[in-house]
Amino acid sequence: MANTQYPESYYAASANAVPPRPVLQDDVETDVCVIGAGYTGLSSALFLLENGFRVTVLEAAKVGFGASGRNGGQIVNSYSRDIDVIERTVGPKQAQLLGEMAFEGGRIIRERVARYNIQCDLKDGGVFAALSAKQMGHLESQKRLWERFGHTQLELMDQRRIREVVGCDQYVGGMLDMSGGHIHPLNLALGEAAAVESLGGTIYEQSPAVRIERGANPVVHTPQGKVRARFIIVAGNAYLGNLVPELAAKSMPCGTQVITTEPLGDELAKALLPQDYCVEDCNYLLDYYRLTADKRLIFGGGVVYGARDPANIEAIIRPKMLKAFPQLKDVKIDYAWTGNFLLTLSRLPQVGRLGDNIYYSQGCSGHGVTYTHLAGKVLAEALRGQAERFDAFADLPHYPFPGGQLLRTPFAALGAWYYGLRDKFGM
Numbered sequence: 001m002a003n004t005q006y007p008e009s010y011y012a013a014s015a016n017a018v019p020p021r022p023v024l025q026d027d028v029e030t031d032v033c034v035i036g037a038g039y040t041g042l043s044s045a046l047f048l049l050e051n052g053f054r055v056t057v058l059e060a061a062k063v064g065f066g067a068s069g070r071n072g073g074q075i076v077n078s079y080s081r082d083i084d085v086i087e088r089t090v091g092p093k094q095a096q097l098l099g100e101m102a103f104e105g106g107r108i109i110r111e112r113v114a115r116y117n118i119q120c121d122l123k124d125g126g127v128f129a130a131l132s133a134k135q136m137g138h139l140e141s142q143k144r145l146w147e148r149f150g151h152t153q154l155e156l157m158d159q160r161r162i163r164e165v166v167g168c169d170q171y172v173g174g175m176l177d178m179s180g181g182h183i184h185p186l187n188l189a190l191g192e193a194a195a196v197e198s199l200g201g202t203i204y205e206q207s208p209a210v211r212i213e214r215g216a217n218p219v220v221h222t223p224q225g226k227v228r229a230r231f232i233i234v235a236g237n238a239y240l241g242n243l244v245p246e247l248a249a250k251s252m253p254c255g256t257q258v259i260t261t262e263p264l265g266d267e268l269a270k271a272l273l274p275q276d277y278c279v280e281d282c283n284y285l286l287d288y289y290r291l292t293a294d295k296r297l298i299f300g301g302g303v304v305y306g307a308r309d310p311a312n313i314e315a316i317i318r319p320k321m322l323k324a325f326p327q328l329k330d331v332k333i334d335y336a337w338t339g340n341f342l343l344t345l346s347r348l349p350q351v352g353r354l355g356d357n358i359y360y361s362q363g364c365s366g367h368g369v370t371y372t373h374l375a376g377k378v379l380a381e382a383l384r385g386q387a388e389r390f391d392a393f394a395d396l397p398h399y400p401f402p403g404g405q406l407l408r409t410p411f412a413a414l415g416a417w418y419y420g421l422r423d424k425f426g427m
Helices: 039-050 083-090 092-101 104-115 133-148 159-165 185-198 266-272 313-324 368-383 388-394 404-425
Strands: 027-035 055-058 123-130 154-157 173-182 202-204 211-213 219-221 226-234 252-261 278-281 287-291 297-305 333-343 350-354 358-362
Touching: 027 039, 039 055, 039 185, 039 226, 039 368, 055 226, 083 092, 083 133, 092 388, 104 173, 104 185, 104 368, 123 133, 123 159, 133 154, 133 173, 154 159, 159 173, 173 278, 185 202, 226 368, 252 313, 287 313, 297 313, 313 333, 350 368, 350 388, 358 368, 368 388
Parallel strands: 027 055, 027 226, 055 202, 123 278, 226 358
Antiparallel strands: 123 173, 154 173, 211 219, 219 226, 252 297, 252 333, 278 287, 287 297, 350 358
């Protein structure tokens, strides 16, 4: 039996201590079987347990092994495609409901951290940094859009103001969202898993779902056991594989790369990010960065379509970091890793139900830290018979990638190349 450990990363090296979790080796019965112990699965489990359901979580590796434990750690509101795009796609009524939910995920994270005393280095404040006048105009429109849906913790920043919060001279301005922020993502997942167990939920690690037996009383099979449930929630995202073929057909795993410096010390760290906000730029293929609790810089960016692991992550990301902060040219990189997220053609999440009792959410398209926490609440509501918000997501249109699985990777890479050129030349 494989024993899959966390990949080498800063997060794994600085993770809070947790007890060992068992491998499923029996036949068990439960109300809800959740497949995947990332944010979507853990959020679903918590909301269900708080409402009296019995919950069993199956994890193929370890809690937070996938994107939930490897991402940039940034709390960013809304979706990968913003509310105005949704409104043009589905009309004002459905967009209103989705818009009202667009800022809920960050509130759920903060509520979880407070209620369950999760130690995950939570800090408030996120910056969207504009590299051109066109991008600044987009931020001005985005502020008006978000304020239309009741989100008011926003400040537009001119060139002078953004240099007060980011020690980088390449930005013409930006927008500060004080309801944004950053966390140690793996420790958030580990804390949520402990909360699940404190409420009587069970999490099995090293217990991959290998087959779902569908029907009135569905059964999830693992290599050494099985779980019989009233409902199943599929929350594997980019690490689901082909367990549910109809979900794999409309999505594509993609890799993003992250590096972490050696500790910078208080003076240099404060010179880079004086208020300890996190930052992402406004390019299509964006860069993102923040400080850790021990004053390292985490810097990420780039996309590898098809989720291949690059041979030299530092060679890809370090030049991006030095373009923003040339003063770090002699700083050592202590960690470099990659992690997969799941891309959809629309870049909107895919939510739905297979038959009467198998629910799923996937395809955050690189915007998952906040959305996954919202998704858990929406899925739990649906299982309780309150499906209005679930239906708002489930009714979003989704399409297979042109050319099917064979051509989806080169198709997406070609699109990214085009948008990368637009970013480069300010088009």
